[in-house]
Amino acid sequence: xxxxxxxxxxxxxxxxxxxxxxxxxxxxxxxxxxxxxxxxxxxxxxxxxxxxxxxxxxxxxxxxxxxxxxxxxxxxxxxxxxxxxxxxxxxxxxxxxxxxxxxxxxxxxxxxxxxxxxxxxxxxxxxxxxxxxxxxxxxxxxxxxxxxxxxxxxxxxxxxxxxxxxxxxxxxxxxxxxxxxxxxxxxxxxxxxxxxxxxxxxxxxxxxxxxxxxxxxxxxxxxxxxxxxxxxxxxxxxxxxxxxxxxxxxxxxxxxxxxxxxxxxxxxxxxxxxxxxxxxxxxxxxxxxxxxxxxxxxxxxxxxxxxxxxxxxxxxxxxxxxxxxxxxxxxxxxxxxxxxxxxxxxxxxxxxxxxxxxxxxxxxxxxxxxxxxxxxxxxxxxxxxxxxxxxxxxxxxxxxxxxxxxxxxxxxxxxxxxxxxxxxxxxxxxxxxxxxxxxxxxxxxxxxxxxxxxxxxxxxxxxxxxxxxxxxxxxxxxxxxxxxxxxxxxxxxxxxxxxxxxxxxxxxxxxxxxxxxxxxxxxxxxxxxxx
Numbered sequence: 447x448x449x450x451x452x453x454x455x456x457x458x459x460x461x462x463x464x465x466x467x468x469x470x471x472x473x474x475x476x477x478x479x480x481x482x483x484x485x486x487x488x489x490x491x492x493x494x495x496x497x498x499x500x501x502x503x504x505x506x507x508x509x510x511x512x513x514x515x516x517x518x519x520x521x522x523x524x525x526x527x528x529x530x531x532x533x534x535x536x537x538x539x540x541x542x543x544x545x546x547x548x549x550x551x552x553x554x555x556x557x558x559x560x561x562x563x564x565x566x567x568x569x570x571x572x573x574x575x576x577x578x579x580x581x582x583x584x585x586x587x588x589x590x591x592x593x594x595x596x597x598x599x600x601x602x603x604x605x606x607x608x609x610x611x612x613x614x615x616x617x618x619x620x621x622x623x624x625x626x627x628x629x630x631x632x633x634x635x636x637x638x639x640x641x642x643x644x645x646x647x648x649x650x651x652x653x654x655x656x657x658x659x660x661x662x663x664x665x666x667x668x669x670x671x672x673x674x675x676x677x678x679x680x681x682x683x684x685x686x687x688x689x690x691x692x693x694x695x696x697x698x699x700x701x702x703x704x705x706x707x708x709x710x711x712x713x714x715x716x717x718x719x720x721x722x723x724x725x726x727x728x729x730x731x732x733x734x735x736x737x738x739x740x741x742x743x744x745x746x747x748x749x750x751x752x753x754x755x756x757x758x759x760x761x762x763x764x765x766x767x768x769x770x771x772x773x774x775x776x777x778x779x780x781x782x783x784x785x786x787x788x789x790x791x792x793x794x795x796x797x798x799x800x801x802x803x804x805x806x807x808x809x810x811x812x813x814x815x816x817x818x819x820x821x822x823x824x825x826x827x828x829x830x831x832x833x834x835x836x837x838x839x840x841x842x843x844x845x846x847x848x849x850x851x852x853x854x855x856x857x858x859x860x861x862x863x864x865x866x867x868x869x870x871x872x873x874x875x876x877x878x879x880x881x882x883x884x885x886x887x888x889x890x891x892x893x894x895x896x897x898x899x900x901x902x903x904x905x906x907x908x909x910x911x912x913x914x915x916x917x918x919x920x921x922x923x924x925x926x927x928x929x930x931x932x933x934x935x936x937x938x939x940x941x942x943x944x945x946x947x948x949x950x951x952x953x954x955x956x957x958x959x960x961x962x963x964x965x966x967x968x969x970x971x972x973x974x975x976x977x
Contacts, residue, residue, distance in 0.1 A: 549651065556654035560661050569659055573613050584827035585613065591690040591826045592616040592681050596669050596705060598623075598645040600632030600811025601719045601818065602695030606649055607634045608819035610657045614826075616681055617660060618689070619646040622668035631808040634815070669696060671704040678714060691822045694718040695815070697804075699744065703751045710757050715825070719818050720745040720765040722811045723804035724775040730768040731813055733821050733833045739765040746883060753875050758840070762833060764817045775805040842898075843877045849899045849934075850877075853941065854922045857902075858911045860946055868912060869921045872900075876926060884970050885931035890963050891955065892936065900929045901937040903963055904944065904951055927967050 545553065558564060570577065577585040591614050595606045598621040610617060625633065625640045625648050635652035636645075646664040653660065665677060680686050692714050696702045702718065709716035718736070721744035725731075732739075736752070737759040739745040745765045752758070770776065824831045850872060855865035881887055881898060888895050906923050913923050932940060943949045952960055 552655045552658070553651075556658035559658040564659050572657075576612050580827050580829060584829060587827050588613045588823060589615055592618070592687055593691050593693065593822060593826075594618045594620065594678060594689045595693040595695060596620045596677075597693075597695035597697065598649055599629060599695065599697065600634075600806065600808070601722055601815040602693065603634035603636070603645070603649055604812045604815025605693055605695060605719075605819045605822075606815075607653060607656075608816050609822065610653050610660050612819070612823055614823075615660055616663075616686075618663040618665065618681075619649060620665045620667065620669060620677055621645045622666065632806055632811045634812070669701050669705055671708055674705075674708045674712075678708070678712075689714060690826050692716040693818055693822065695818070697721070697723075697744075699747055699751070702748055703755070706748070706752060706761055707755050707757065710761065716761065717818055717821055717825075718748070718761060718763045719814050720748070720763055722766070722814045723806050724770065725766045725768050725810045726774070726807050727766070727768045728810065728813045730766050731764065731817055732767060733762060733764050733817060735759050735833070736761045736763045737839075739763050742766055746879075750875065750879070762821065764814055764821065775807075839878065839882075840874070843874045843881070846877050846881065846899055847872065847874055850901070850929075853901060853937075854911065854924065856941075857905075857945055858922070861911050863910075863912045863914075864920075865912075867920055869919075870924055871921060872924065872926065872929075880926060880929060880970070881931055884966055887931075889932045889936060890930050890966065891932055891959055894933050897934045898931055899934050899937045901932055901940055902928050902945055903930045903967075904928075905948065927970050930963055930966070 555564075573585075576588075580588065593609055593614050593616070595602050595609070595617065598606065598619060602621070606617060606619065621644070624642055624644050625636045627638075627641050630636055630638070630641075634649075636648050637652075640648040640652075644664075644666045646666050650662045650664055654662075663681070667673075667677075669677065678689060678692065680688055692705075692709055694702060694705050694709075694716055696705060706716060706718055708714075717733075720739060720742045736745065736749050739749065742765045745763060749758075752761070821831075821833075823829070851868075851870055854870050855868055858865040858868060877900065880900060887898065889898065902924070906928075911923060912920050914920050940954070944951055944954055951963070
């Protein structure tokens with residue numbers, strides 16, 4: 447019994463389990479894969495790629511650390527007497543360096559003058575020529591006026607200097623930027639000593655030495671629409687009057703459009719300076735409604751963006767009608783090495799601000815600035831003056847667009863295609879752009895400026911006028927570069943002989959007309975980059 451009980455105890459040895467057939471198959475599959483030549487090559491390639499990537503990124507990290515250490519080592523130690531200042535949130539210089547004795551004397555005089563401690567007879571003597579020109583009532587309006595200048599580059603600084611010297615007593619300056627060495631060729635008052643300092647403080651400091659009684663409000667910040675209520679508030683923190691005029695001297699299109707839209711919406715009088723870059727002929731500078739401005743890429747782009755916001759006219763601008771041409775300055779591209787580095791947008795001072803180089807002849811921003819200031823002075827004082835009025839051609843554009851719609855329907859019907867519901871990919875803004883800016887409001891055939899319409903220059907390739915690839919939608923196969931400007935009578939003959947009978951335009955018209963159309967077409971393709 448005892449032996450049977452001992453024999454009945456479970457054995458301490460582990461019974462080995464035999465692999466199932468499925469497990470043996472899986473194991474053999476892994477063995478075959480691991481031992482295959484292709485798998486070994488793939489594994490080697492992956493491991494090599496990871497190793498190379500690690501070496502590259504590791505090398506880049508080491509180079510970055512070395513570059514940072516070298517940069518840190520190149521920065522001299524700063525002691526308590528060093529003139530360096532903390533940067534603002536925008537990365538620009540904060541207060542000006544310690545003033546010289548002369549600057550301290552000028553600042554002290556200006557401080558007293560701005561608080562009424564200045565002989566009014568001296569002011570009247572300094573401004574006597576302006577006063578005698580405007581006469582007393584108008585001059586008093588100028589003396590009590592409040593003007594805001596936004597943007598203190600070449601145009602804005604000259605405008606501010608002219609306003610202050612002419613008698614405007616309250617000026618608010620808004621600009622986020624600082625004086626740079628390259629801006630001294632066009633800035634009104636900056637000197638080498640001002641490089642690296644905020645433009646708003648530079649302009650105030652230099653003009654206080656000329657007109658110490660002028661009161662200033664300096665805002666070293668960028669214009670933003672969401673801050674418009676504060677930036678364009680009444681004088682003296684909202685205690686005084688609204689601005690009599692706002693000067694837009696911004697060179698960034700988006701900020702310019704935002705400012706003009708804000709002023710238009712809130713009923714603030716504003717005048718805008720268009721582009722002075724790449725211009726050289728001061729006799730071609732005009733003041734007029736934005737709808738009348740031509741030959742200016744900045745004006746064209748600004749006008750188109752404002753039209754998208756429902757603003758087509760009513761904003762006075764200073765612009766140049768000078769045409770670009772062979773041998774003239776053009777917007778310079780960034781050097782190739784900058785593109786190879788990548789992220790060229792990071793080279794701009796602020797996001798969305800231009801990084802390409804705009805050639806500027808130093809005299810032209812001054813002419814623009816003084817033209818803006820002259821306009822503001824005449825407007826504030828009510829002095830008689832004339833500007834280029836807005837064209838007011840909205841009804842004409844509607845008529846031309848309707849005529850183009852009818853033409854496309856007739857041509858489709860002639861080709862055997864049903865024109866019912868046909869749409870054309872041309873807007874009223876496109877009509878205004880083509881008529882005013884591409885064809886200069888003149889017929890390409892006769893040069894006449896009356897009874898103008900737009901028509902196709904030649905039939906479409908393939909003879910099909912309508913695109914019907916989408917169910918329920920039919921639209922004309924029409925592009926802006928297909929259109930030319932003619933009088934109604936010329937367009938009727940053109941439709942009959944060229945578009946329907948198939949006569950080539952080269953046979954129908956003189957070579958001068960054909961070449962003119964091609965030049966206008968190339969201009970449209972070129973300026974499409976600005977639209």
